[in-house]
Amino acid sequence: MEEKKMAGYPKKDDKSGTYYFVLENGKGVDGKRKRIVRKGFKKLGEAKEAMKKLMLEISNSENFEESNMSLSEYLIYWLENYAETNTKPKTFAEYEKIIKKHLQPSLGHILLYKLKSTQLQSYYKEKLEGLSAQSVLHHHRLLSKALNDAVDWEFINKNVAKGAKPPKPVKSEMKTLNVEQLNLLFKTAKGKSPTYFPVIYGAAHTGMRKSELMGLNWQNVDFTSNKLYITQTITEANGKYFFNPIPKGKKPRGLKLTAELSKLLKELKDEYVNLKKDLGKTYNPHNLVFCNSKGNIMAPSEITRALKRVLKAAGLPDIRFHDLRHSHASVLLSANIHPKIVSDRLGHSKIGITLDTYSHLTDSLEGLAVESLDELLD
Structure with missing residues (x-):
């Protein structure tokens, strides 16, 4: 493969007083030079820093493209190289189920470096037709963690899950039997x-x-x-x-x-x-x-x-x-059993959890307490 030569130079725009840079990135298939221009930097140092960052991103993207690793292949790699040794067996089994039953069939064919936030957004919408918002949120968290690790391992240069908006779970309504x-x-x-x-x-x-x-x-x-x-x-x-x-x-x-x-x-x-x-x-x-x-x-x-x-x-x-x-x-x-007894039976770490969870009942108990005071005090 022919090596692509990339060169850039920052300059000052005399008319506006701001700085810009021009990045030359070899030639396209049509033989024309590939040129990228970015404008509007207040300082020369800002233009240089932005130019270096862009050069690195382009270089990484070309390497990613050559690797042709699919999201499916990467997630299996992530399971074997991170999840299997860094999570509890139950957690690993849950991750494996989400990946093999849901993520791979729906998104696995996409090349890792080409994955977009909008594709994740469509996936969340699709999954909400059969799964709860809480379950889809678990999928998002798994993807976000796996893609963060992909950035650390230099497979990709950004985590697109950060741009996706997972559904917000609705707290299940408590129903009780008398x-x-x-x-x-x-x-x-x-x-x-x-x-x-x-x-x-x-x-x-x-x-x-x-x-x-x-x-x-x-x-x-x-x-x-x-x-x-x-x-x-x-x-x-x-x-x-x-x-x-x-x-x-x-x-x-x-x-x-x-x-x-x-x-x-x-x-x-x-x-x-x-x-x-x-x-x-x-x-x-x-x-x-x-x-x-x-x-x-x-x-x-x-x-x-x-x-x-x-x-x-x-x-x-x-x-x-x-x-x-x-x-x-x-x-x-x-x-009228004391909430502390109820809290201990339920295994709540603090009585406040019990009081908050069953506030609709503790409010009525306060009413009974006030009625007792009415009878006792003049």
Whole structure:
């Protein structure tokens, strides 16, 4: 390949008193000289600095063009050379899923150095037809990080994701079930979905997150003190399960069991012991409290689908599984349980989080407090 000679020179425009530069960048295919002119610099030093920057960008662009690396090829390179060694296994699995299922099919054919912000903007719009704004925002953050690394590794000279505008997630509306609705839910779940009834019941009785319920094992259920302890979670990404212990030095969250939940867990424990005796160590190898009919980890999607089926069968409002956690908190706060107790059960780091999350309930509690004062004080 013939080497292109690039030369530039800054000059002063005597008429305006400002500075400009002319950049000569060889000849085009038509044989004419390729000349770039930039005007309007107040100082000679500014013109020189801008000229050097442009020369570097042109030089880099020519190198990028010769490399012909596609975005698809680069993202695989990024996964192998950054994500695999610098992120947690669950995070890596999530990145891999986003790249292989979404980014590669839609944008992978584009050459890395030719990728534009407008193409990312079109991609976000396309994905919003099937994904939530929060999910699309995750795609944007992954792309932004990967392209930042591409700049650091000198594959490209700028990160075009900075010019794209990802969607802003809308906070999901909290929906809760009252006591009567929860009791109907339990009754229906027991008959319609016996396998998933215990985890639905456990969520409403403890306020635990889905990942905490999935990760609860029998070693952390103490019937003597009538408490359970949260020491790990189980999460899923890209078809793989990940066991996540609580951070070192952090005290496991302990939850007092209701009488009815304690009774249910004792029944489950007896069933677990008998099946373990009959089927051996291969049954429920992780000793999970809540498992599917084969003794395996409950898939998050299956738990959600089971709840949806039960809600529909009971004629109850359509809620998310996470709303059972909100329902637990709402029932306690409506019963005038101190917010600090509720906060501890939910595992919030500060009571302020609980007060902010359930402000619509704490406002009504303040009304009850004022009514009490009216009765007590003259």
